[in-house]
Amino acid sequence: MPFTPVMVTAGDLAANVASFARHLRAANLSPATQRTYLASLERLGQFLEGQGMPTDVAAIRREHLEAFMEDQLARWRPATAANRYSGIRPFFSWLVEEGELQQSPMARMRKPRLPEYAPPVLTDEELRRILAACEGQGFAERRDMALVRVFLATGARLSEVANLRWDPGEPSANDVDLDAGLVRVMGKGRRERIGYLGAKAVKAVDRYLRLRAKHPHAGSAALWLGEKGRMTDSGIAQALRRRGIRAGVPTLHAHAFRHHYAHEALSAGMQEGEVMALAGWRSREMLSRYARSGERERAVASARRLSIGDRL
DSSP states (O other): OOOOOOOOOSSSHHHHHHHHHHHHHHTTOOHHHHHHHHHHHHHHHHHHHHTTOOOSGGGOOHHHHHHHHHHHHHHSOHHHHHHHHHHHHHHHHHHHHTTSOSSOTTTTOOOOOOOOOOOOOOOHHHHHHHHHHTOSSSHHHHHHHHHHHHHHHHOOOHHHHHTOBOOTTOGGGOOEETTTTEEEEEOGGGOEEEEEOOHHHHHHHHHHHHHHTTSTTTTOSBSOEETTEEOOHHHHHHHHHHHHHHHTOTTOOHHHHHHHHHHHHHHTTOOHHHHHHHHTOSSHHHHHHHHGGGHHHHHHHHHHHHOGGGOO
């Protein structure tokens, strides 16, 4: 079901956003990207109308958009405000491409600077507790253990894991190859890549699949099933949160495993380009942001290994 923003404005902003939404669907952008863009534009429309600012796209100026960004920075974390910026900028670029505007009012605007915040990397002890919290012979226990193992082994995004398909009889519609220990994920921008599972993740997924075969919705194309059928991103996030609370890691979320993956891969000596290819990053900037959490720990480990002061 496509996301449609609810906008009530006196000008033509809402009509243009509706056309932009159709453009996004035609461009085959991921549902998550579409939601980000349109939700940001909905907030922009609400702000402009609430402040008595223009809601005709031809009348919207840079100062209006800067006021909106100032408002977002005052209300939300810098990362959230930056997402709002990234959500509205493509809209005005599209208006230029469509001939509705001669120039984007955001042409010379800059994205809000993000502080160098490095969220803590999951410790080995925390990971042991999380895995222990998934132990059990029931369907939910085996499924959640498989989920955690897949996140740990691949560093994949929540949406990528949620969208994995299971249809061993039809290779083109099947994303999991247990014999090869590989998964095929569809990343941002509809870019396909392969992730390596490893023996423990393969075992966990295999144990889950044996119970999945008896599930009332076993015929579903989705790999992950809940009581009512396919598990959504939200359903998986809730399952992880429940396991995290049980393990004493109440803020557990899928991206924590992504941070852990980047840290462990770089600590093991994997080249940056290899990590980017496996985890689906297109720029080193994104890898650096994720890897920053364990940078000091990796530096100390390297210093111990080299022991530079002891050479002479």
